[in-house]
Every structure is written in structure tokens, then in C-alpha cells.
């Protein structure tokens with residue numbers, strides 16, 4: 001299964017040169033799910049025929065467990081991979097391929113876990129959810145949240161967590177700051193307004209604002225306990241002999257649970273405005289993607305405890321974003337738990353071990369038994 005999933009490209013990217021349909025992966029999952037007796041729904045994303053979510057459900061009723069994963073992968077640097085990223089290659093028990101850990105291996109584990117049970121044994125339904133575009137826009141999960149269909153009571157998102165449950169994670173979004181000036185001949189500064197010099201003021205102001213919000217928000221549950229602000233990209237200008245008319249800065253902002261993206265953006269806009277106040281520049285601040293909200297964890301502490309007991313380890317926090325906030329919006333008590341290491345995801349030679357997929361299969365089977373079969 002992992003081999004076939006990896007061989008079926010499903011890159012998602014906001015850069016349309018790299019973006020692909022995820023239909024091939026959805027169709028494989030639909031076929032395998034139907035083979036196990038699950039009722040399969042494929043839902044195209046609004047206005048995007050090449051992108052779809054899959055909802056495959058075994059059993060009836062409103063409660064039960066959802067095993068959820070995204071069907072897309074990030075783009076790849078073909079030159080940096082030791083082997084073809086779309087051909088599963090095995091070295092020392094490691095299965096290498098694009099999306100093995102993040103997170104095509106998850107679907108193989110989830111489907112094999114379901115296959116261990118007789119459909120008639122289920123008192124509450126088990127659902128496989130496969131989403132589109134998690135790595136780019138989260139539009140798949142967003143469409144599900146908007147539709148608002150109740151999918152179950154509990155959800156596990158099988159992102160690579162080394163099989164330790166994650167109960168909280170930060171939120172992320174990208175912001176672009178554009179500083180505009182006026183071009184002119186480099187020989188006379190009075191002929192233009194240099195946007196790079198404006199951006200320099202913005203950078204200094206944002207650096208000190210970073211310390212301010214770091215002091216204001218704090219959550220010791222996280223390895224990096226404050227919000228973060230990364231200056232990821234700057235661009236501007238074309239030629240040394242021209243005054244630069246426009247410069248841009250793109251930032252990655254990571255929020256703690258409880259912080260609101262809209263409030264942070266408004267504050268950031270004020271910082272930029274104050275930095276440029278009195279100067280000749282214009283500016284614009286806008287969100288440019290990456291939108292994942294922070295995840296504050298399931299409200300049902302018993303769910304968390306039950307999963308911790310079944311896994312044999314306590315729940316932790318993560319610094320990466322997932323679709324958990326969208327599933328929470330649907331009323332699902334959600335945790336993140338899957339095979340593989342996030343550190344190898346989004347990297348050349350990404351891998352998951354066969355042993356980890358087998359352990360994940362065992363854990364998912366225990367969860368199905370606990371939440372779909374045993375008395376509530």
C-alpha cells in the first residue's frame with residue numbers, strides 16, 4: 001500500500017508550478033476502503049475538480065472514531081534525493097519515498113488496523129478521513145469544517161509523532177510586508193525613495209516587537225515556550241545603480257494556543273506603521289498563507305488519558321501545525337498520533353520504518369477496540 005501511495009504523486013503547493021491533483025491517492029484509498037466494506041464518499045473541494053477529500057465509514061451512528069490524514073505531500077528537490085522520491089526504496093528496514101512519514105504510511109496502518117475487525121463487531125463507527133491540500137492551504141480540512149458534518153466523537157490525526165500523542169500545537173501563518181518607495185538614478189538620492197532603507201526600519205522594529213510578544217505570551221508546555229517570528233525571505237531592487245522602489249519581507253509567525261491571528265496581524269501592522277511613520281514610504285501588510293490555527297487540545301481529559309494508556313506514553317506538545325483545529329471545530333475530541341519522525345518529513349530521503357508502521361497499526365487497532373467496540 002505504501003509503495004502504491006508513494007508512486008501516486010500528490011504534491012500540493014501554493015506555487016502552481018508544483019501543485020498537483022490528489023485524486024490518484026483518493027482513488028486508491030477509496031478502492032481499499034470499499035474492499036474492507038467501508039461506505040465511501042469522495043467530495044471535490046469547491047471549484048477544484050482536481051482536489052478531493054475522502055470520507056470512508058464503517059458502521060452506523062454518530063459517535064465512534066475518526067482516523068484522519070492528509071493525502072498530499074510537499075514538493076521535493078529531485079536532485080537531493082538518493083533515489084527516485086516516487087519509488088519506495090528499502091534500506092535497513094527504512095522505507096524511503098516522498099510522503100512515507102508525512103503521511104502516506106499512516107493510511108496503510110489505519111486500513112490494516114480496520115482489517116483486523118469483523119464489521120459486525122463494531123458498536124460505533126470507524127471512519128477514515130483523507131484530506132486535500134494540508135501542506136499548502138488546508139482547504140480540504142477547511143471545506144469539511146465549513147460543511148459541518150458530524151464525523152464521530154473522537155479523532156486521531158496520524159501525522160508523524162514517533163507514536164507519542166500530541167495534545168497541543170502552535171498555530172502558524174505567513175505575513176508579507178511590502179514597503180514601497182520611488183525609483184530613481186542612484187547618483188542622486190533626492191531622485192527617489194529607497195524601499196530597502198524603509199525595510200531596514202521595519203526589520204529593526206519587528207525584531208524588538210518579537211521580544212515584546214515573547215515576554216507577553218508564554219506556555220511552558222512547549223519546547224519553544226513563546227510565539228516565534230522568523231524573517232524567512234526578503235526581496236527588493238534590481239540593480240545597484242537604481243534606487244529600489246519596492247521591497248518585501250515574508251515572515252513565519254507561530255502562535256500559542258489562545259493567540260488570535262487577526263489580533264496579531266493588526267498589532268504587526270501597527271508596528272510597521274510606527275516604524276515608517278514620518279518617512280516617505282508606503283506599506284502594505286497581508287497574510288500570504290500557511291494558515292493553521294494553534295491547537296489547545298481535547299476538552300475531554302478522559303480521551304487523552306485513555307489514549308496515553310493505550311500508547312504507554314504521556315501526551316506532549318508539538319511545534320508544527322496540523323488539521324486538528326478544523327477537526328475540533330467539527331466537535332471531534334482530537335489528538336495527533338502517528339508513525340515516523342517529523343524531523344525527516346519535508347526532507348530528501350524521507351522515510352518511515354516498517355517496524356513503526358506495524359506499531360502504529362497495533363496502536364490504531366487498540367484505539368478501534370476501545371472507542372468502537374468496547375462499551376462506552
Ligand SMILES: [Zn+2]
Nearest residue numbers: 070102103159
Ligand atoms: Zn503532514
